[in-house]
Amino acid sequence: MAEHAVAAVLQRAGATVIQEVASLGQVPAKVEALKSELKRMQCFLRDADARMERGENEMLSQLVSEVRDVAYSVEIIIDTANILARETSRPPSLLGAISKGACYPVHCKRLYSIGKRIDQVTARVGAIFREFAKYSISSSTGLNETRHSMDENESMRARRLTLPDFGDDVDVIGFDSEINQVKDELLDSENKDLTVISLVGPGGAGKSTIARKVYNLVAKKHFNSCAWICISQQFTVYGALKDIVKGAMGSQDFEELGTMSEMEIIKKIHSFLKDKRYLVVLDDVWRIEDWDMVQAAFPDVKNGSRIALTTRNSAVSNHPNARKIIQEVKLLNNDESIELFNRKAFPSYVLHGRDDLDSFRELGKALALKGNGLPLAIVVMGGFLSKNLRITEWRRMVASINWDAMKNEGDIRAILDLSYYDLSSNLKVCFLYITSFPEDYAVPVGLLTKLWISEGFIPNVHGRSLEETALGYVEELAQRCLILIEKKSSRCIRTVKVHDVLRDWGIGRARREGFLKDCSSRDEVETSYSNEMRAYRVVLYDSVCVKVGVAMPNLHTLLIFNAARLERNVFSFRGLNYLRILYFDGMRGRWQLPAEIGQMVHLRYLGLKGGTYVLPASVSNLTNLHTFDARDAVVEALPIDLLSISTLKHVHIYKVESWSVWKTTIQSNLKSLFILPGSQHPKAMGRSN
Incomplete structure (x- = not known):
């Protein structure tokens, strides 16, 4: 993972070369020399990362962590120098020239500080190279990365020829009997009682797939009100109730909910459903207590209403105090297993012109x-092997996995490890990034690709925009069956999800490698664990109320989900001066962003979802901002200088209540601009080039 940290810095550095202005003195030359050292270091890291994956030397973890810290330090230096260059290269007015002269000592002090930091980082790089020699870490020839690059180019060509078949029947092989049984129970006209139908089985057995298939078949045709609720391990009563209101009641106006207690919301749902024939799916219920906390919302008025739940815990399925039907999800038989494997391992675009398929099919059967x-x-x-149509690779899988352990324990981590190791470094971090979203979260592809680009995960590919390359990565991960396609239109993927088993595996991997830290409590933010590297990205879920900048002052990415639960008088932006990505999801009510946000001069992406936001004038100080995305929020007033930020490329604000259009200066570098006054439809106004 450190290898990619270095690669990402070099990628960003290549795209934003320090301006060669006289006011920066020797800084550009020093940074170029430092970048050359990082390129040389990247070759050594391939060997170090490979040895860590084999578990050869735990001491390497600290060394790799130091390399990553150096890479992020170089990125800060590059950004800081470019900010200083832009400030000193603006054509001054007469008063500006006088002011500039007065500020010259401050400029010299900042320039000296940058130079000193470069010297410190250079010394650290030298010490790291000496450590490489101590551990006999060699410079990789780069053959492995070259192979990945070739594989990515091949898969790009394959996608241009044929997109994968994303039909609804792909993942329901062998489930016909369960689907029909559950459907019959849901539609049983003789059973008027509220009935809880439970699908029970191990993780990855297909419980949610069966439930989703049946839900799509019967929900809107046979029930007045329907909702699909993901419970998961991060269950909160408020979150579940909010989703029930949104799904069953069809209401997205959560302003009223913000002033209601949980019991008041339960009564509101109960009152709404009591004259409806409803279907509610509770997906992935882990604990008996989770059911107890929401069951009061579901009235039994003897009209054939149904609740379906999926669970790994048989005790949960036996617990509901209602009429119960328990459906054990059986595993696939041999023929079904082979059919499913063949669909995944042999997509249509790899079958053309091959004369060795019989050998693959025989080995694939085993x-x-x-x-x-x-x-x-x-x-x-199957998704992994579809990208590795080499007999030696298939035989290696047979020999390298402890199949007995998987059979006895249902543990598929060995397969996930193998599939993950096969990804290029770019795809690895893109996959781990998706796992940061909450369980069962439908991730908009547009949001995901913008975050990837802002993070620097997407390389420049000749003849393709960054957005096109990022979309190719989404398709690649879908073809490898590492993500699920939730919604598509015109053969374009709109939203994706990650299976909960893969998400749990990815989150664990991300924490161990220091790529990302997910936190559901203050203690998790403030605690460092012995088996984890220091993280530069943090995801906060639900009711986390913490001065995260104090606990993690070097944080680069902060994603906050269910932000409505934040205590705004406690949460603070202080200390987040190096932040690059800031995303709020699920805010309710009106929130005044603090003026201190203007100190986050390294911020590249600012995303706001839900609620009404008041932006301080200081947001115009975000001189590195590339994307401002508030398409699912309301902006109360738009600062007139925001659109004059020279680095800004994308602005999406679909509802702004106050905007002095004629006083606003719009710089020419914008690639997409959508700003809608009032409640106009987003297509009514805007610019895209």
Whole structure:
């Protein structure tokens, strides 16, 4: 992972070369020399990362962590120098020239500080190279990365020829019996009682797939009100109730909910549903207590209403104090396993012009049976092998995985490890990034690709825009069966999800490697664990109320979900001066962003979702901002200088209540601009080039 940290810095540095202005003195030359050292270091890191994956030397973890810290320090230096260059290269007015002269000592002090930091980082780089020699870490020839690059180019060509088949029937092989049984129970006209139908089975057995298939078949046709609720391990009563209101009541106006207690919301839902025939799916229920906390919302008025739940815990399925039907989800038989494997391992675009398919199919049959009928294991294995149509690779999988352990424990981590190791460094971090979103979260592809680009994960590819390359990565991960396609239109993927088993695995991996830290409490933010590297990205879920900048002053990315639960008088931006990505999701009510946000001069992406925001004038100081995305929020007033930020490329504000259009200066570098006064439809006004 440190290898990619260095690569990402070099990628960003290449795109934003320090301006060669006289006011920066020797800084540009020093940074170029430092970048050359980082390029040389990247070759050594390939060997270090490979040895860490094999578990050869735990001491390497600290060394790799130091390399990553150096890479981020170089990025800060580059950004700081460019900010200083832009400030000193503006054509001054007469008063500006006088002011500039008065500020010259401050400029010299800042320039000296940059030079000193470069010297410190250069010394650290030298010490790291000496450590490489101590551990006998060699400079990789780069053959492995070259292979990945070739694989990515091949897969790009394959996608241009044929997109994968994303039909609804792909992942329901072997489930016909369960689907029909659950459907019959839901529609049983003789059973008027409120009935809880439970699908029980291990993770990856297909419980949610069956429930989703049946839900899509019967929900709107046979029930007056429907809702799909993901419970998950991060269950909160408020979050579940909010989702029920949104799904069953069709209401997205949560202003009223913000002033209501949980019991008041339960009564509101109960009152709404009591004269409806409703269907509610509670997906991935872990604990008996989770059911107890929401069951009062569901009235039994003897009209054939149904609740379906999926769970790994048989005790949960037996608990509801209502009429119960329990459906054990069986594993796939041999023929079904082979059919599912073949669909994933042999997509249509790899079948053309091959004369060795019989050999692959014979070996594939043996591999499919080793999946022990667990659909997720077979799907991920097939997705991995579809990108590795080499007999030696298939035989290596047979020999390298402890199949007995998987059979006895249902543990598919070995398959996930193998599939993950096969990804290029860019795809690895893109996949881990998706796992930061909450469980069962439908991730908009437009949001995801903008975050990837802002993070520097997407390389420049000749003849393709960054957005096109990022969309190609989404398709690649879908073809490898590492993400699920939630919604598509005109053969374009709109939203994606990650299976909860893959998400749990990815979150664990991200924490160990210091790529990302997910936190659901103050203690998790403030605690460092012995088996984790220091993280530069943090995801806060639900009711986390903490001065995160104090606990993690070097933070680069902060994603906050269910931000409505934040205590605004406690949460603070102080200390987040190096932040590059800031995203709020699920805010309610009106929130005045503090003026201190203007000190976050390294910020590249600012995303706001839900609620009404008041932006301080200081947001115009965000001189590195590339994207401002508030398409799912209301902006009360737009500062007139915001659109004059020279680095700004994308602005999406679909509802702004106050905007002095004629006083606003719009700089020419914008690629997309959508600003809608009042409640106009987003297509009514805007610019895109």
